[in-house]
Amino acid sequence: MKARSxxxxxxxxxxxxxxxxxxxxxxxxRAPSGPGAIQSIHSPHLPRDYxxxxxxxxxxxxxxxxxxxxxxxxxKGRVDYPGQPVGLIAGPDRGRVDEAVRLxxxxxxxxxxxxxxxxxxxxxxxxxxxxxxxxxxxxxxxxATVVKASYRLGAVDHYxxxxxxxxxxxxxxxxxxxxxxxxxxxxRRAIASALAVDQSAVTVLSxxxxxxxxxxxxxxxxxxxxxxxxxxxxxxxxxxxxxRDEDFLYTxxxxxxxxxxxxxxxxxxxxxxxxxxxxxxxxxxxxxxxAIVDTLAASFTGPYSCPAVRADVWAVASDRPPxxxxxxxxxxxxTYGLERLADACSRASxxxxxxxxxxxxxxxxxxxxxxxxxxxxxxxxVSERLLELSDYRRKRSAYELIRKRRPDPxxxxxFGVGLAFAYQSNDLLPAFGNLKALAVEAELDKDGxxxxxxxxxxxxxxxxxxxxxxxxxxxxxDPKAVRVERDAGADSPDAGPAAFSNAMNTVARLVGDACxxxxxxxxxxxxxxxxxxxxxxxxxxSSPLDGAxxxxxxxxxxxxxxxxxxxxxxxxxxxxxxxxLSPVKARLSLERDAARALSTCLGERFDPxxxxxxxxxxxxxxxxxxxxxxxxxxxxxxxxRPGGLGELAFSCVPxxxxxxxxxxxxxxxxxxxx
Amino acid sequence: MNVTFILNGEDVACTAGALDRLSELLRDxxxxxxxxxDCGSGRCGTCLVLMDxxxxxxxxxxxxxARDCEIITYEGFSRTDDYGRVQAAFDRHGVDLxxxxxxxxxxxxxSAMDARSDSRGADLPSVLSSVLCTCSSPAAVxxxxxxxxxxxxxxxxxxxx
Numbered sequence: 002m003k004a005r006s007x008x009x010x011x012x013x014x015x016x017x018x019x020x021x022x023x024x025x026x027x028x029x030x031r032a033p034s035g036p037g038a039i040q041s042i043h044s045p046h047l048p049r050d051y052x053x054x055x056x057x058x059x060x061x062x063x064x065x066x067x068x069x070x071x072x073x074x075x076x077k078g079r080v081d082y083p084g085q086p087v088g089l090i091a092g093p094d095r096g097r098v099d100e101a102v103r104l105x106x107x108x109x110x111x112x113x114x115x116x117x118x119x120x121x122x123x124x125x126x127x128x129x130x131x132x133x134x135x136x137x138x139x140x141x142x143x144x145a146t147v148v149k150a151s152y153r154l155g156a157v158d159h160y161x162x163x164x165x166x167x168x169x170x171x172x173x174x175x176x177x178x179x180x181x182x183x184x185x186x187x188x189r190r191a192i193a194s195a196l197a198v199d200q201s202a203v204t205v206l207s208x209x210x211x212x213x214x215x216x217x218x219x220x221x222x223x224x225x226x227x228x229x230x231x232x233x234x235x236x237x238x239x240x241x242x243x244x245r246d247e248d249f250l251y252t253x254x255x256x257x258x259x260x261x262x263x264x265x266x267x268x269x270x271x272x273x274x275x276x277x278x279x280x281x282x283x284x285x286x287x288x289x290x291x292a293i294v295d296t297l298a299a300s301f302t303g304p305y306s307c308p309a310v311r312a313d314v315w316a317v318a319s320d321r322p323p324x325x326x327x328x329x330x331x332x333x334x335x336t337y338g339l340e341r342l343a344d345a346c347s348r349a350s351x352x353x354x355x356x357x358x359x360x361x362x363x364x365x366x367x368x369x370x371x372x373x374x375x376x377x378x379x380x381x382x383v384s385e386r387l388l389e390l391s392d393y394r395r396k397r398s399a400y401e402l403i404r405k406r407r408p409d410p411x412x413x414x415x416f417g418v419g420l421a422f423a424y425q426s427n428d429l430l431p432a433f434g435n436l437k438a439l440a441v442e443a444e445l446d447k448d449g450x451x452x453x454x455x456x457x458x459x460x461x462x463x464x465x466x467x468x469x470x471x472x473x474x475x476x477x478x479d480p481k482a483v484r485v486e487r488d489a490g491a492d493s494p495d496a497g498p499a500a501f502s503n504a505m506n507t508v509a510r511l512v513g514d515a516c517x518x519x520x521x522x523x524x525x526x527x528x529x530x531x532x533x534x535x536x537x538x539x540x541x542x543s544s545p546l547d548g549a550x551x552x553x554x555x556x557x558x559x560x561x562x563x564x565x566x567x568x569x570x571x572x573x574x575x576x577x578x579x580x581x582l583s584p585v586k587a588r589l590s591l592e593r594d595a596a597r598a599l600s601t602c603l604g605e606r607f608d609p610x611x612x613x614x615x616x617x618x619x620x621x622x623x624x625x626x627x628x629x630x631x632x633x634x635x636x637x638x639x640x641x642r643p644g645g646l647g648e649l650a651f652s653c654v655p656x657x658x659x660x661x662x663x664x665x666x667x668x669x670x671x672x673x674x675x
Numbered sequence: 676m677n678v679t680f681i682l683n684g685e686d687v688a689c690t691a692g693a694l695d696r697l698s699e700l701l702r703d704x705x706x707x708x709x710x711x712x713d714c715g716s717g718r719c720g721t722c723l724v725l726m727d728x729x730x731x732x733x734x735x736x737x738x739x740x741a742r743d744c745e746i747i748t749y750e751g752f753s754r755t756d757d758y759g760r761v762q763a764a765f766d767r768h769g770v771d772l773x774x775x776x777x778x779x780x781x782x783x784x785x786s787a788m789d790a791r792s793d794s795r796g797a798d799l800p801s802v803l804s805s806v807l808c809t810c811s812s813p814a815a816v817x818x819x820x821x822x823x824x825x826x827x828x829x830x831x832x833x834x835x836x
Contacts, residue, residue, distance in 0.1 A: 018708055245719070617718075622809065
């Protein structure tokens, strides 16, 4: 029998709107220091209706399992990092619950460990990936010029519109979870394992996701387990919502990166060798460590051709809270390092940065990525449009002249313009779930209404509107006659994270295929018409560059003569992402992403080793009036397939900014030319 | 202490503690779901309400300060003609704000619409910047706000007359 809903769903998707009768609030008791053994936990005497819950109360598995790592739901005996949850206090009054958490004392025999990336032993390795083609050492020895460079990327907070949290309640015999998660199947699996119940007894409703930047892949599962545990033990609706400070200090950030390169070039400035060592600080737990190092290793050469390449990529554990993904699971970090290196190489070879890139871009049949390229990376059109929009060549020449002829070389030139390219590929992203399990069903009924049933749906209403319009245009009906439903029952296979671009693009393609099928049969067969399309990916391996979306960014800045801070004068983005389904929405989302990507370069500084309550006040996200003019332009290449857009600005804008800053300050992070 | 004030055009009375914030009072006592209580430090600006016509971060206002004031929240603003103008402007520009910043941003624009100063358009970026949210294109939000402002000529009423 189908359970009747008690209607506690969130009207606007906000967790803070969850206010059912008998609600108990949940707050987290955290370790004050770590790592180390828990000596004692002293909780105050709690009134009736209040409960202190520890790892001992978990009826099932006490840890969430991921490939290569386990994440304890609540620490037991030992904590791995300061701030790790060791207990939960639940009760009907939020103020009292918070007060009880403040009065609870956790004593930890802490022994802080080294968390740096400059020196680490094998004991700290969480994951490792290697990639190699050709004889790199020999190619470097024979190169006319060798450039050594290293670059760092720091931790960045995702700053979600609503601090993370979860709610849980019983709808008769089913446990319903409200969670703002990218991966509902993972939440369901984790809760079923923790409570030792069948997955079919757990329903996960997705809340408002907002711009998540791939930060809600696994952490919502931990919070959902906490809320579910309280609901399971107390038998009442439970809600756990982190405070803004907790969210800032303890949820996963972008994993800091140290990228070290040796690049060899011949007399013409062509890359002949590339040796990369990439290390990311993954924090105490690394549920995504393997995925991040694999993506870094697969993408470290970018669109450039090089006969001898080698990468050694490490995910290094530390005693800090878990670090995670940021817009593309490492692709944006790899692009940053590579595009910085490209500028360093162009300086060393005396070439213009754009000319150097175009000289080294891969051609059809190139095997640098491990598989022969079928298409030439579409950088030429992107770069031509970018030059047109930004007036890059004139600015670059003028600023170089200023740099070389400034009267006092000890002072920075103060003007800079930088460019960088990036790509986004579905084939780079790891398949967390079973993408082959993705299936879409479309049904055109006798009344002319089209119903689309898909296992995962876009997380924002505008993207859903784009699907509706696309389906309506294919079949030739009114968009208002298109309904889109989520078809994810208890038995449906885990297709991986929703809102994850590889799965979402696949589903969008299947929707188009199903609608085309119905269109072809529409006036030849009787209604209703049903078309079902299942993802059948070719077994042949293809290069991640084939079918990718491409972007180029130019950033122009000046250094303030008084305080030396960079002032960005403008950002220009040119993109080739295939057919753009909704030009206005696409432009707005790229403007938003570029503004945020720029913000990460300007005031968003977070040092995990010295994080404290004051960190959030020092962490400055750019506000509306800080944003410089941003110009976004899409190339119309006639490519029928729509490509992904969500990661492009985060990949190319920071690198373009840093390249401009190098010119304006006449310095680079750490470069050496031999 | 007892606090009486006008909330969205209605006289209301309640009891508030000395340390209660206006944001908590509005959300918990009067069920104003649009008022967020996330940061409690005035940083995010998503608890913005109009207090005697001026935008304030209600998390920084003690509840007792509302006594004898007129408070307008998003729930009240959404019943006005100005709301329709702001909504129409955002629709024209294709901007879909998230449910967390929409109330505060709409109210900020609404307060600028009522401002008597000729420089209200120039002040708009800084007024909108008081709301910290990364859900939308900043340029598009500003363009939509300016559009809404242009659609409303002059103040709705003048306290001088």
